[in-house]
Each structure stands twice: as structure tokens, then as C-alpha cells.
Amino acid sequence: MNQQELKQAVAQAAVDYILPKLESDTILGIGTGSTAALFIDALAGHKGLFQGAVSSSEASARQLEGYGIPVYDLNEVDRLLVYVDGADEANARLQLIKGGGAALTREKIVTACADEFVCIADESKWVPVLGKFPLPVEVIPMARSFVARELVKMGGSPEHRHGCTTDNGNHILDVHGLEIHQPAELESAINQIPGVVTNGLFALRPADVLLLGTNDGVKTLYPHS
Numbered sequence: 304m305n306q307q308e309l310k311q312a313v314a315q316a317a318v319d320y321i322l323p324k325l326e327s328d329t330i331l332g333i334g335t336g337s338t339a340a341l342f343i344d345a346l347a348g349h350k351g352l353f354q355g356a357v358s359s360s361e362a363s364a365r366q367l368e369g370y371g372i373p374v375y376d377l378n379e380v381d382r383l384l385v386y387v388d389g390a391d392e393a394n395a396r397l398q399l400i401k402g403g404g405a406a407l408t409r410e411k412i413v414t415a416c417a418d419e420f421v422c423i424a425d426e427s428k429w430v431p432v433l434g435k436f437p438l439p440v441e442v443i444p445m446a447r448s449f450v451a452r453e454l455v456k457m458g459g460s461p462e463h464r465h466g467c468t469t470d471n472g473n474h475i476l477d478v479h480g481l482e483i484h485q486p487a488e489l490e491s492a493i494n495q496i497p498g499v500v501t502n503g504l505f506a507l508r509p510a511d512v513l514l515l516g517t518n519d520g521v522k523t524l525y526p527h528s
């Protein structure tokens with residue numbers, strides 16, 4: 304199977320995973336990116352089985368609304384049963400790098416509100432050590448150069464993602480050259496730099512389950528300590 308077919312398989316697997324949990328008042332958290340978009344496509348046929356969704360981006364919100372799925376502001380919602388989203392990298396602890404689609408801050412907020420985080424990814428995202436994929440860091444525009452200098456001190460090579468403004472009006476630095484052996488520590492340390500909104504490490508709150516699309520089928524993986 305090619306990567307697109309693997310993404311389609313995990314999107315369908317995620318629908319199968321959440322279907323038994325859905326109730327008429329369920330509100331789902333839904334992520335951003337090509338895998339999340341395929342999940343929305345697969346979910347649309349079941350829209351009568353749940354109340355609606357909170358989305359981590361304007362793009363996903365538009366897609367959901369196009370299917371007639373109600374999209375809620377997170378401030379209106381007490382509880383998200385589950386958050387389903389893709390990733391750029393995942394390790395055996397289900398710690399992730401996310402933010403290739405620049406939605407990392409809203410993704411982290413919605414993740415934090417969800418009882419369960421279901422990550423969906425094809426096997427190209429599975430890595431022994433995080434960091435080959437450049438780590439996205441969302442920054443307040445006026446702090447971009449300062450934050451970049453601080454990231455260099457931490458051993459990274461930050462690159463401004465030109466032409467990219469996040470849904471929150473901020474900029475993205477993609478940090479190359481990191482070999483991340485202590486993801487939770489690095490996530491905290493980067494977030495301490497003034498001007499950083501958040502970074503794309505999901506280690507303090509990793510995924511609870513990873514549906515990984517492989518040529519041997521979709522594997523359901525739980526965190527290894």
C-alpha cells in the first residue's frame with residue numbers, strides 16, 4: 304500500500320475505534336492535516352450518531368461544516384470524549400512531534416481537554432528517536448529572532464517557515480538538527496522561552512493510543528515505558 308492508502312486505512316480504523324463510544328451528546332475533538340481530513344471524510348457517514356465536534360483548525364472546521372457536522376467553540380464545551388489527530392513523528396512512548404500543518408497550539412489545547420487522545424499515522428511517522436522531523440515552534444511575531452537565538456543555544460537550527468501565519472496570527476520556527484532523547488524536558492524548556500506560544504512536542508501529554516497504518520494492517524499501539 305502507498306502512504307495515501309495507509310492513511311485511509313488508519314482513518315477508517317479510527318472511525319471503527321470510536322463508533323462504539325459515541326452517544327447522541329458526544330462532542331469529538333478533531334485535528335488537522337491530511338490524515339485527519341481522511342478521518343473527517345470517513346466520519347461524515349456517521350454524523351447522526353454524535354452531537355458535533357471541536358476542531359483544532361479553521362481548515363478542519365470548514366471541512367466538518369461542509370459535511371453538516373456542527374462545530375463548537377471550545378469555550379462552549381465541558382468535555383471531549385476523544386481527540387483524533389495525526390502526527391509528524393511518534394515514538395514507542397507515543398510521544399509525538401506535531402505541527403507540520405502549523406496547528407500545534409490549538410491541537411495541544413484540544414488534546415488537553417480530551418479524555419482520550421487517539422493518534423492516527425502511517426508507518427513513515429514511526430521513529431526510535433524524535434527529531435528528524437524539524438520541531439515546529441509557534442512564536443509571537445515580535446519575538447521570532449530572539450526565540451531563534453535561544454533555540455540555537457539549545458542545539459537546534461531554527462528556520463522561519465516563510466509565508467506561514469498560524470490561525471492565531473503567529474509565526475512558526477522549524478527547528479532542525481535535534482536528536483530528542485528527553486522529549487518532556489525539552490517540551491518544557493522550549494515553552495519557558497518568552498515569546499514561545501508552544502512547541503510541537505506532545506510528550507507531557509502523549510497519545511493514549513496510536514493506530515499505525517502498516518503494510519501488515521493497522522496496528523493498535525499503547526505507550527511502552
Ligand code: 5RP
Nearest residue numbers: 336337338389402403404406
Ligand atoms: C498539523 C499536524 C498534523 O497532524 C501532522 O502534520 C500530520 O499531518 P499529515 O496527516 O498530513 O501527515 O500536526 O499541525
